[in-house]
Amino acid sequence: MSYPDDFRLRLTRRQLLGRAAAGIGSVALASLLDPKLFAAAPGPERWDGVVRPLHTPAKCKRVIWLYMAGGPSHLETFDNKPKLAEMHGQPMPDAFTRGQPIAQLQGQQLKCFGPQHPFARYGRSGQEISDVLPHISGIADEMCIVRSLVTEQINHDPAHTFMNTGSMVPGRPSMGSWLTYGLGSDCENLPGFVVMTSAGGGQGQPIAARQWSSGFLPGRFQGVAFQSSGDPVHYVSRPKGTTAGDQEDIVRSVQRLHALRNEVIDDPEIATRISQYEMAFRMHASVPELVDFSSEPKHIMEMYGTKGADGTFAANCLLARRLAERGVRFIQCYHRGWDHHGGIKDGVAVTARYVDQASAALVRDLRQRGMLDDTLVVWGGEFGRTPMAQGNGRDHHIKGFSGWMAGGGIKPGITYGETDEFGYNAVKDVVHVHDLHATILKLLGIDHERLTYKFQGRNFRLTDVHGKVVRGIMA
Numbered sequence: 001m002s003y004p005d006d007f008r009l010r011l012t013r014r015q016l017l018g019r020a021a022a023g024i025g026s027v028a029l030a031s032l033l034d035p036k037l038f039a040a041a042p043g044p045e046r047w048d049g050v051v052r053p054l055h056t057p058a059k060c061k062r063v064i065w066l067y068m069a070g071g072p073s074h075l076e077t078f079d080n081k082p083k084l085a086e087m088h089g090q091p092m093p094d095a096f097t098r099g100q101p102i103a104q105l106q107g108q109q110l111k112c113f114g115p116q117h118p119f120a121r122y123g124r125s126g127q128e129i130s131d132v133l134p135h136i137s138g139i140a141d142e143m144c145i146v147r148s149l150v151t152e153q154i155n156h157d158p159a160h161t162f163m164n165t166g167s168m169v170p171g172r173p174s175m176g177s178w179l180t181y182g183l184g185s186d187c188e189n190l191p192g193f194v195v196m197t198s199a200g201g202g203q204g205q206p207i208a209a210r211q212w213s214s215g216f217l218p219g220r221f222q223g224v225a226f227q228s229s230g231d232p233v234h235y236v237s238r239p240k241g242t243t244a245g246d247q248e249d250i251v252r253s254v255q256r257l258h259a260l261r262n263e264v265i266d267d268p269e270i271a272t273r274i275s276q277y278e279m280a281f282r283m284h285a286s287v288p289e290l291v292d293f294s295s296e297p298k299h300i301m302e303m304y305g306t307k308g309a310d311g312t313f314a315a316n317c318l319l320a321r322r323l324a325e326r327g328v329r330f331i332q333c334y335h336r337g338w339d340h341h342g343g344i345k346d347g348v349a350v351t352a353r354y355v356d357q358a359s360a361a362l363v364r365d366l367r368q369r370g371m372l373d374d375t376l377v378v379w380g381g382e383f384g385r386t387p388m389a390q391g392n393g394r395d396h397h398i399k400g401f402s403g404w405m406a407g408g409g410i411k412p413g414i415t416y417g418e419t420d421e422f423g424y425n426a427v428k429d430v431v432h433v434h435d436l437h438a439t440i441l442k443l444l445g446i447d448h449e450r451l452t453y454k455f456q457g458r459n460f461r462l463t464d465v466h467g468k469v470v471r472g473i474m475a
Helices: 003-009 013-033 082-086 156-165 175-183 244-265 268-290 298-304 313-325 344-368 433-443
Strands: 062-069 119-122 127-130 143-150 193-199 330-336 375-380 384-390 393-397 401-407 414-416 426-428 453-455 458-460
Touching: 062 175, 062 313, 062 344, 127 143, 127 414, 143 426, 143 433, 175 193, 175 330, 175 433, 193 313, 268 313, 298 313, 298 344, 313 330, 313 344, 330 344, 344 375, 344 393, 344 401, 375 433, 384 401
Parallel strands: 062 330, 062 375, 143 414, 193 330
Antiparallel strands: 119 127, 143 401, 375 401, 384 393, 453 458
C-alpha cells in the first residue's frame, strides 16, 4: 500500500469533518465570487443562536443603544428638581452625602447646584423634559423615561464596563455579544453586532474596544466597530490592482491553512476565523451599498440633520436604521462629550445639539417604517451627575440618574421611578444596571437566568447572580 493511501485510511473522524468543513467554506467562497457557478451550493454555517426556542414570546427583535458617553446630567435633561433650585448655593444636607462615594468632590465643601435649564411638560403624557432637548421633547409620548437608574462604578472606564457587560471586571462579554450568541443574527452579509462612535460638545473620554468585546465567548460574537470616515470597515475595499480572483486565491489559501491547523489542535477560534473570513468577503459587497445614502430621500436626510456618512452622531443614527433594516441584532451609537465637570450650563446645551435631533429622528423614522414595534431604542450614559456643585459643573454620580427607552415592547408616554428632592438617591422603583439588562433580554424573549456560558468551571451570565425584570415599563 502506498503512503498516501495509508494516510487516507488513517484519517480520524475529526480530521475528516475538519477537511469537509474547509471544503464547504471554499464552495461558499466560490459562490460569492460567481454565484452562478454554484447556484445550489450551501453557504457558510449560519449561527442561529442557542436560545431555540425562545424562553418567552419576544416583544422585539433588535436593539439600538444610543450611548451618551461621559455621564449626562439627569438634572439638566430629564429630572427636574425645584427643591434643589430653591437651595442653590446653600450647603448640601449632610444626611445625603455622609459616607457616600464621590469621585472628585470627596473632602470638599458641598453646595447645592440647581438645574441650569428650565423644564416643561410635553405631549399628551405631560412628561417633564429640559428645553435643551426640543426634538426629543417632541417624542415624549413614545418614550418611557426612567429616573431611578443606579450603578456601581463611579469612574468612566469601569462604569462603561459595568453598563456594557454587567461586571466591573474587564474581560466579560458585552451585551451585544450575549445577544448574538443567544439569538444569532437575521443578516448573513453583515455582523450581528455593530458599534459606531462620534464626539463633540465636551470632554471626549475614550471608549476602549473591550466595551464591545466577546470576552470568553467565541470571537465570532464580538462587536465590529465601523469607522467614522473612509471605509467603514478596514480593508473592505480591494487594493488597486487586485482582482476578485486574486482575492479568492488568498482567502482560499488562508482557509486551507486554518483548516490544517484546526486538525491538529481543534481550536474553536480557528473555526471563528474561517467563518469570519467568509463574512468579511460578503461584506465587500454589502458594506458599500450600506453606506451609500444616495437612495435616502432629501426629507429623511433633513430629518436626521445629516448630509451623508460623515461620522457625526446624526449620520450614525441613520446608518443604525439602515443596519436594523438589514437584520443586524445589536447596534450601539456612542457619542463622547457628556463629561461636564465645569461649565455645565453651556456644555449640556452644546452636547445636546449634537444628539437631540437625530435621536428623535431615529424613533420617528422607525415608527413610520413600521419598525419601532420590534426595535428597542435605549438612550443613556454610564452614570449621572451630582446635585452638588463642582465649580460651575457637576461630578460623577451613581446613586440616581436618568435614561429613556422607546419601542420594542416598552410602555410609551410614562415616567418610571423617582429620585429624592435633590436628585441624589433613587428612592422609588429603583432600576439597577442588572435589572436593565434582565429587562432588555426579556423583551427579546430571553430569560436572563437561563442564557449562560460555562467558563473555567462556572456558568456565567450577563446579569451575574443578580437582576430582576422591570415589568412596570413593559407594554
